[in-house]
Amino acid sequence: MGSCIKTGCSLLRLSQTLGLCTSRRASTAGGxxxxxxxxxxxxxxxxxxxxxxxxxxxxxxxxxxxxxxxxxxxxxxxxxxxxxxxxxxxxxxxxxxxxxxxxxxxxxxxxxxxxxxxxxxxxxxxxxxxxxxxxxxxxxxxxxxxxxxxxxxxxxxxxxxxxxxxxxxxxxxxxxxxxxxxxxxxxxxxxxxxxxxxxxxxxxxxxxxxxxxxxxxxxxxxxxxxxxxxxxxxxxxxxxxxxxxxxxxxxxxxxxxxxxxxxxxxxxMRASVTAMQNVSRQIMKDQSLVNIETQVASVKEVFRLQRDEELKAAEDRYLPKK
Missing domain, CATH: 3.20.20.60 (Phosphoenolpyruvate-binding domains)
Structure with missing residues (x-):
């Protein structure tokens, strides 16, 4: 039973995820x-x-x-x-x-x-x-x-x-x-x-x-x-x-x-090639992140671009509260 419940939850979350993607894919700007x-x-x-x-x-x-x-x-x-x-x-x-x-x-x-x-x-x-x-x-x-x-x-x-x-x-x-x-x-x-x-x-x-x-x-x-x-x-x-x-x-x-x-x-694409080459060489040279960490996007910024806040709000809405 527990396995079925887990499977059902997984399928529900999958359908919600697919629905979100389909909605965004078909979404419009200003109608x-x-x-x-x-x-x-x-x-x-x-x-x-x-x-x-x-x-x-x-x-x-x-x-x-x-x-x-x-x-x-x-x-x-x-x-x-x-x-x-x-x-x-x-x-x-x-x-x-x-x-x-x-x-x-x-x-x-x-x-x-x-x-x-x-x-x-x-x-x-x-x-x-x-x-x-x-x-x-x-x-x-x-x-x-x-x-x-x-x-x-x-x-x-x-x-x-x-x-x-x-x-x-x-x-x-x-x-x-x-x-x-x-x-x-x-x-x-x-x-x-x-x-x-x-x-x-x-x-x-x-x-x-x-x-x-x-x-x-x-x-x-x-x-x-x-x-x-x-x-x-x-x-x-x-x-x-x-x-x-x-x-x-x-x-x-x-x-x-x-x-x-x-x-x-x-x-x-070309900008990313230059940036990755420079970062990789610097880290290899220094064997440290001390000269790099402030020169690259923060992990927080990556999470923002990934729209983590939307997932957090969806989890609050769709996952059962303990």
Missing amino acids: IKKTTQLKNLLASPQLSFLMEAHSGLSARIVEEAGFSGIWGSGLAISAQLGVRDSNEASWTQVLEVVEFMADATDIPILLDADTGYGNFNNARRLVRKLEDRGVAGCCIEDKCFPKTNSLLDGRVQPLADAQEFALKIKACKDHQKDPDFCVVARVEAFIAGWGVDMALERAQIYREAGADAVLIHSKRSDPSEIEAFMAKWKNKGPVVIVPTKYHTTPTSKFQELGISTVIWANHN
């Missing part, structure tokens, strides 16, 4: 769904920003910093798993990470979904699974699977057939359940060494296939390729950029060009 938030953000005439996160904790930090949306970076997620950004992490492993991110936050997540992890069938299945987990949208790039990171030097960057990729976008849009779920088509023509005309042609095809926005990627140290594209694009739809390489360009310039959204794509 607006996460998918609608992202769609409005992409369509806004004002320049918007997405900040990179790669875990539930980093996603919560991004939200607390005041960002309106999160970029679920493929590079950052693979890096924190200790593998390369070459589809070495399976799509289900990425899905597990982004589910924790969605549960931890009330702002929309745009997932960097690489090439959709295969053909149209893989991509449309991914969309359904992302919707189930409260992810607001995905960004799919027109490369071949497995992908090669766009910022690697001296690597061949083969692109997918444009018509096939457009049909992949169409399959995603046709099979989403929520009409506001966003699919962003990432154009890699500049990364592959092709010119602005090819970038424009591909962007137009993807837009006609139903893409909610196009992401124009460039690894030049200046925004000249982006400027050339925007001059000919004529505001046919929202344009997203990732200015990792041309980071010295004033943000006001992006507003002038008519850019919809800027993604700060990998900086939380």
Whole structure:
């Protein structure tokens, strides 16, 4: 009997925990769904920003910093798993990470979904699974699977057939359940060494296939390729950029060009790498915590980010009093 009671309590607490997660995953800000938030953000005439996160904790930090949306970076997620950004992490492993991110936050997540992890069938299945987990949208790039990171030097960057990729976008849009779920088509023509005309042609095809926005990627140290594209694009739809390489360009310039959204794509992951390297080296050198303890977040702050107070209040409400 005692075992059954314990089991029943465990199941009750599990159902309550799952209910809490589902509630947060489906929660809205100001009564607006996460998918609608992202769609409005992409369509806004004002320049918007997405900040990179790669875990539930980093996603919560991004939200607390005041960002309106999160970029679920493929590079950052693979890096924190200790593998390369070459589809070495399976799509289900990425899905597990982004589910924790969605549960931890009330702002929309745009997932960097690489090439959709295969053909149209893989991509449309991914969309359904992302919707189930409260992810607001995905960004799919027109490369071949497995992908090669766009910022690697001296690597061949083969692109997918444009018509096939457009049909992949169409399959995603046709099979989403929520009409506001966003699919962003990432154009890699500049990364592959092709010119602005090819970038424009591909962007137009993807837009006609139903893409909610196009992401124009460039690894030049200046925004000249982006400027050339925007001059000919004529505001046919929202344009997203990732200015990792041309980071010295004033943000006001992006507003002038008519850019919809800027993604700060990998900086939380890179910041954490530097911090962990420095802390580990210092502790190894000192064989002591005396020079470190005041330089890192307190355990109390970690508990706050984990929302321990909510659990404490729930325990007071749901656990029997002795």
